[in-house]
Structure formats: structure tokens, C-alpha cells
Amino acid sequence: MKKKPVSIRNIADELKISVTTVSFVLNGKAKEKHISKELTKKVLDYAKLINYKPNQIAQSLRTGKSKILVFMVEDISNNFFAKLARIFEDIAYDKGYKVIFCSNENDDEKSNELITLFNFRQVDGFVIVPSPGIKDTIENLIKDNIPVVLLDRFFDGLDCNSVVIDNEKASFDATQHLIDNQFKNIGFVTIAPDQSQMEGRLSGYIKAIDENGLKPHTLEIPYDQVYKGKGKELVRKFFEEEKDLDAVFFATNYLTQTGLEIFKENNPSLINDLGIISFDDNDMYKIYSPTITSVSQPLNDISTKLMEIMLPLLKKKDVTETTHKVMVNAELIIRQSSLSK
Amino acid sequence: MKKKPVSIRNIADELKISVTTVSFVLNGKAKEKHISKELTKKVLDYAKLINYKPNQIAQSLRTGKSKILVFMVEDISNNFFAKLARIFEDIAYDKGYKVIFCSNENDDEKSNELITLFNFRQVDGFVIVPSPGIKDTIENLIKDNIPVVLLDRFFDGLDCNSVVIDNEKASFDATQHLIDNQFKNIGFVTIAPDQSQMEGRLSGYIKAIDENGLKPHTLEIPYDQVYKGKGKELVRKFFEEEKDLDAVFFATNYLTQTGLEIFKENNPSLINDLGIISFDDNDMYKIYSPTITSVSQPLNDISTKLMEIMLPLLKKKDVTETTHKVMVNAELIIRQSSLSK
DNA sequence: TTGTTTTACTAAAACGTTTTAGTATGTTTG
């Protein structure tokens, strides 16, 4: 049966001193509170001896801090988010925080539900990949003085910490790279830009196309159709109609997979004949035939930045004092699929 | 600034009754404790009106239950585990539990550290993909009456709940499928079987090979070499030496990727000439050229089973009463790579 | 000497619940 864990009381009783003294010592306030060197040592030694660990829940109740962070993404089983989560987890544990992951499926209702749930369960801070319609919820969190860092996306006109990549630049560079490789009719397959990161990706593409005097060919798929098979049909139709495309830039990993699937089904030679770039890397791209060029987000940088912003917020009285909006650069990993044919 | 959340006290004061009564009502013990219908309704209505949510931490301190489960896997950013986690998360939230995910990197020290950390922070239950040397730690958890369900692997001679797939059968079937497709010299690339699931995969392969009077060709890579580039060289050497292989069965997703990488670098035609099967599916396998046959683990079944075992344990006084060892069947997804050439 | 400061330590409240052990009525029962 479960033996009761040792408490501060046990230490106090054993050493015939008060719990107050023990608490002071264990919290490193010995000097400040004028606890003698000898007693301090005695407490520390005994605590170690009996392997005392504070009851985190009692601490939380008293201090109002849970040492738990929430990392809410669109889908934790998505490679990009899973990798980010993994790195964030490591840093967090290192700093004494536990992390609860959850997936909002880019759905406003689910997002709100989860945020409410956790907020009431006294979570210390949130990292959130926001669904399009939760600007108000986020604003309320900030008003309630709860640390929030947005990830991957942000809201125009909302003063909130965020870490995003420079989507426009990344997209511009990728498109320009295709142009530099003699591609002239470059298609862009994306999802409807009600998410800020998608907006940047589209505008980067358009900018490169415009600057080079080319004609844009874009397909924007409504988000709700993407994950319902319907998206695939739209992509298929796009390629059937735009016969003269010589390259295509997919704005997300998932769209690339859909595209490749269609090529495989309808017109396998396209895989080799078209110039192809995918936003977001995938372990398999480097072993595909041809190997696939991708825009790779710097996962380590992103997670590190997230923590760098989050940690000071957790100490602060007022989270609105200063907000940090960090933009990191993505890397274009050039492989066979984007080189001039 | 953060407004103080409403407490049971606020309700009691407002209605001029005791906190006890409020607590009884809110916990559904109104009848049992003879609280009148009218008062019960009044409490419920007012609680709803002011949007009362219990302070989970205070509840935890009092009841000793945190409503938190730990889901510890080898690497949460690994596709297989991420997908499992995603499903488990959904079920858990539905049952009122939060889930903390963590990665032990198949390392005993890290596993022990994490288990100790969470155990002392009063987690209600553990789902664990155990690293090879933590049998004792698991045993101690069980002795302490803490719910544990092992996932993917188990320990011989330890009576502990577990959910695993029938690796031997899955491996046997996959090998037999290759044999049925006229392959005669089937290689098996695996990691050293100090993990139970790897043992089953090897023995299934051997059994099929033996039953068909063929000769085994196995490569066993020590676990610690797999993730250090060294593994790749061992695989490369294997294929250079075993010139007469006509098929290969990779025992994990990661090994498949390594293998494909080597084929691509050294001998691209092999990808089409060899029969290939991979343990664990990958979204990209169905759009690879050729499409790749895989042994796919039933993620939904596994997560559901995990919860089915975990939930009753969380209610029980004594977790050792009965142990459930569940074995689920994997599915062979047949694609081009394993069909007779 | 007396008053002030410093040192060394502690009692008790507080965090927000749940639960035990009541009390004070009203209602049956023998």
C-alpha cells in the first residue's frame, strides 16, 4: 500500500522545531530570516536523508502558482507541432515547469473550451496556436494578467506576445528560387488566409511573381474543406485546369502530400517534370524521388524564443508591461524538385 | 488585473448558508445528506449564475487526487507516439482528466527521474512506454498502489497491466506475405531486442523463415547506435555484404527511412527491385514510389484499450487486484513495394 | 542603566475544498 509521503511536519517534529523554520530553510530564506547556520544544515541534511519532496499541490494552493504551462496547438500529432512540443517540453522541465499539451483542431469552440478549462484550473501560462476567431478570448486572458505567447499566428490589432516565422520572406525566397531556376508558370496551392501565417505566405508568393513580371496561379482552399477529402478534389481540378504550370509551391505540408498523391494517381510524370516546393519539411522529403525542396521552420529557435518570452512573464506582476513580437527566419532547403529541369 | 475567481464561500455567504451545504449540493450529495429540494435548486442556480468552477487544486489537496495522468513515451515527436497521444488526450479530457506528455528517450535514468518527479507531484496514473531497465521502478509504483499501464512493451515476470500489439504475429504475417510473393532471400533489419516488442518482431520473422525452409538474414543494431549516425553505416554495410537479398523487412519506421536513404544514395534501382515492408505506417508511404507496404498499428484500438484499463484502476483501492494484459492485432497494409516483381 | 537593534525562532492564519461529527428540529413507533 501507498506509504504517506513525508511532509514538512515530519521534519519539524523530528528536529523539534517549527514548520515555519523548516519552510524558511527549504525555501532558501535561511539567511534572510536569521536561521542559524547549524540549524539550517540540520534541516537540509535531514530533508535529504528522508528524501523530502514538497507537495506541489499544497504549494500551488498557497502560492496560486501551479508550475504548469499549457501548449495548445492545432493538432499535436502533426509533425511540425509534435517536434516543437518535444523541444518546448525539454526546456520547460529544465525550468521546473510541466507542460500539458492539447489540440484545438483550429476550432474556435474547442479553443475556448480548453482555455476556460485550464484557466480555471490555475495554469501559469499559455502557448497558443490560435484558431481564427479567438481574439477576444486571448484579449481576456491578457486582461486577467495571464501570460500568453502566440505561436505561428497572431491577430492584427491585438497587442500580444508572439513567435512567428517571417512567412512573407520565406515564401518570397522560395518563389524567387523557382523563378531563378527558369520556372515561369508557378502555381500556389494554399488554404484560405483567415490565419495570419497563410496571409504572409500568399503575399510573399505574389510579391515575387509581381516583381518578376509573371502571372500568379493560386488555389485557395477553405480550411474546412481541407480535412474532408473535398480539398483533394479541388487540388485535382486545379491541376487539370492549369495545364501550363511548370512549377507549384504548396503552402503547407499537408497540401504537399495531397498534391503528390494526386500526381501519383493521375499523372506520375508530373512529379519529375514540375518544379515543386513544400512549406514545412518532412523527414521523407530527402528520400523521395525526386527529393523535395522545402521551407523548413527553425524548430529549436522557435521553442527557445517561446520560453525566453514566457519565463519573464511568469515572474512579472503585470504581463502587459511590454510585449515581444518575435519573427524568426525559415530556411529554404534546396533539393532536386526545385532545380531547373 | 486578475479578478479573484468565485469560491464556494461566495455562494455560501450570498445564500446565508454554510459552505458544507454548498459543497454537498455541488457534489451531488444533496439527497444523501438531506438537503431540501428548494435549497438545492437555489444553490445550483446561483452557482450557475456566477459561473462557479471549483478550484481543482484545493480539491486535489483535500482528496489526494489530481485528475492528471502521465503519458510517457520514447519520443513524443515520433509519429507513432504522437498519434497515440492525440487520441489518448481526447478520451482523457472527455473523462475529466488532463494529460501530461513526456519523452524518456528510452533512457533508464531519464525514465526514473520523470517517474519520481511526477509521482511526488501526485499524478493519478501512468501510461508508460518503458525503457529496458526500469522494471524495478514500475514494480515500486505498483507496490505503492499507483495505476500503471505499460504500452508497446512489457517486462517478463512482472505482473503489470499492458497494451501491446501481437508483434510476433504481425511480423510473421508480413514475412509470410513476402514469401507468398516469391521472395526467397528476405533480410530483416532491426534493433537489438532488449525491448520486448523487438523480440516478438524478430521471432515472428524467424518463424516464418523457418517454416518455409528459407535462410534468415538479420541485422541487429544496438539501440544506442541507431540514433548516432552509426546505425546508418551498419545498415549500409549489411546491404553491401548481403548481395543476394531480394527483399527486406525493416522492424521500425526509423530503420525504413534509413534504409531508403541508403538505397537512394548507393543504388536507387534497389528501391524498385527489392521487396520492402516497413513496421509502422507513415503518411508518406502511400505516395512514395513505389508505395510502401507497412505493418500498421491500430492506434485507436490501442488508446481506447489503454483508457479502458486505466479508468477502473483510478477508482480502485487496490490496483493489484487484477491485471489486464491486452494484445491487439496489427494490420498489414499491402502496397506496391511487397508485390512480386 | 535603559533603550534600541539584531538574531533566532515560532504561532497561527491562509489558500479552497471535503468530510466527520455533530445539533436542532420534526415525525414515527411501541
Added chain:
DNA sequence: CAAACATACTAAAACGTTTTAGTAAAACAA
């Protein structure tokens, strides 16, 4: 008509911490 029981409610302890507001003695200053 008293004893037993049922109903409707509550005071206070408990969970394990942290922290406020102390006390008592020793050291120092005048």
C-alpha cells in the same frame, strides 16, 4: 408519552504548504 428515527443543516478539522506578525533573548549604543 418517551424513545427512536428521519430530516435539514452546520462547525470545525483536515489536506501541506507559505507567510505575516509576532516573541524572547542577546548584542549594542547612549
